[in-house]
Amino acid sequence: MIDASASERIEAVRAAIAGAAKIAGRQPAAVTLVAVSKTQPVEAIVPLIAAGQRDFGENRVQEARDKWPALKAAHPGLRLHLVGQLQSNKAEEAVRLFDAIHSLDRESLVAALGRAMAKTGRRPDCFVQVNIGEEPQKGGCAIAELPALLDRCREAEIPVAGLMCIPPAEVEAAPYFALLAKLARRHDVTGLSMGMSADYESAVMLGATHVRVGTALFGIRR
Numbered sequence: 001m002i003d004a005s006a007s008e009r010i011e012a013v014r015a016a017i018a019g020a021a022k023i024a025g026r027q028p029a030a031v032t033l034v035a036v037s038k039t040q041p042v043e044a045i046v047p048l049i050a051a052g053q054r055d056f057g058e059n060r061v062q063e064a065r066d067k068w069p070a071l072k073a074a075h076p077g078l079r080l081h082l083v084g085q086l087q088s089n090k091a092e093e094a095v096r097l098f099d100a101i102h103s104l105d106r107e108s109l110v111a112a113l114g115r116a117m118a119k120t121g122r123r124p125d126c127f128v129q130v131n132i133g134e135e136p137q138k139g140g141c142a143i144a145e146l147p148a149l150l151d152r153c154r155e156a157e158i159p160v161a162g163l164m165c166i167p168p169a170e171v172e173a174a175p176y177f178a179l180l181a182k183l184a185r186r187h188d189v190t191g192l193s194m195g196m197s198a199d200y201e202s203a204v205m206l207g208a209t210h211v212r213v214g215t216a217l218f219g220i221r222r
């Protein structure tokens with residue numbers, strides 16, 4: 001049975017994505033909604049699966065390992081995205097668990113992921129995370145380091161699906177989304193993982209191919 005509030009929330013988010021895509025002259029189907037289920041229990045996730053949601057995001061390998069193997073076995077066709085920082089020593093487990101990794105941000109991780117992909121035969125889509133606001137405390141490679149990091153990815157045959165960013169909090173995100181889109185064009189990568197609950201419509205208007213939405217789908221995190 002479909003939980004009414006979960007299905008209402010997901011319909012509202014889908015409608016907002018479609019509206020933003022229309023304004024930008026884009027197809028809504030070109031935008032993948034990643035439901036970020038970090039800290040949410042399985043009981044909160046199942047209603048979204050029942051409402052047709054297929055892409056989910058977690059920010060910790062350990063939490064994903066606890067929640068997702070059983071859900072994936074019960075619901076074939078789900079795709080799991082890692083949206084949080086990844087330690088190199090967890091690269092192999094991440095490659096086994098996740099279908100996409102949105103936080104590739106340094107050369108040591110390129111090497112670790114390359115080894116993990118060779119060993120497991122799995123090749124999750126990777127997004128190179130850019131520290132778009134040049135904030136010292138944030139993950140992501142510096143804008144100036146992006147060309148070299150993309151070169152390393154190509155050498156290691158990492159499947160680069162696009163770029164990802166988390167703009168600075170409390171300020172208008174659109175200029176940062178526009179900058180990420182420009183960097184993607186300059187480096188010939190197609191995917192753009194950008195936009196969260198507060199700003200995903202703006203991200204879609206500026207070309208997001210993947211929006212990562214938690215609170216707007218699940219309510220406030222416990």
Ligand SMILES: *Cc1c(COP(=O)(O)O)cnc(C)c1O
Pocket residue numbers: 036038059083084166196197198212213214215216
């Ligand atoms: C938690 C998280 C999100 C979702 O944030 P909301 O504001 O709840 O939509 C998106 N991206 C990343 C990297 C996150 O850690």
